[in-house]
Amino acid sequence: QKEVEQNSGPLSVPEGAIASLNCTYSDRVSQSFFWYRQYSGKSPELIMSIYSNGDKEDGRFTAQLNKASQYVSLLIRDSQPSDSATYLCAVRGYNQGGKLIFGQGTELSVKP
């Protein structure tokens, strides 16, 4: 079992729709969770971090964390073509210092 798993996609949504990206992790005591966006040929860009159960909203982005189910998701409301990118889920485990474990990424395509 992979430590952090994401649907590889591609996920295709029409412009203006809600894009839902999912991530599961295997280490039950993981502490911190991050979503990065990576455009083709560019570096990962941090867009959300979440540390406790529930929802965290930032503009059009909402991160949701459910530690009991070992599940973290990212919702993008009113998706725009500029949101088309690969979204990377990253998890920091307990007693792992700064070590982040990344999922394989989900490619999102927003169609005009």
Next chain:
Amino acid sequence: DTAVSQTPKYLVTQMGNDKSIKCEQNLGHDTMYWYKQDSKKFLKIMFSYNNKELIINETVPNRFSPKSPDKAHLNLHINSLELGDSAVYFCASSLFQGLAGTSYEQYFGPGTRLTVT
């Protein structure tokens, strides 16, 4: 203005050569990282330094040797390059995260695309 910078951006070299990648950050962070992203876009940590001290050392061939002259700089030297070393190497930085302490966000540099022929 650049937060985390890397040089060079592209590196093309032949098998068996030795090469170095440099990274610098001006964010005031004290911890820096090297990540490798393979052709399938999978991103994996290699090393981390905190204030010039190696704190994370993943299972990486000992042909790879990181060096941190100070907390704002982290270099990666690779000896005897192999075809499988071809990847994008990203440097990142953050404030220090203790084993179970506060999480700080990591910020990535632009990457160095290494191609070994």
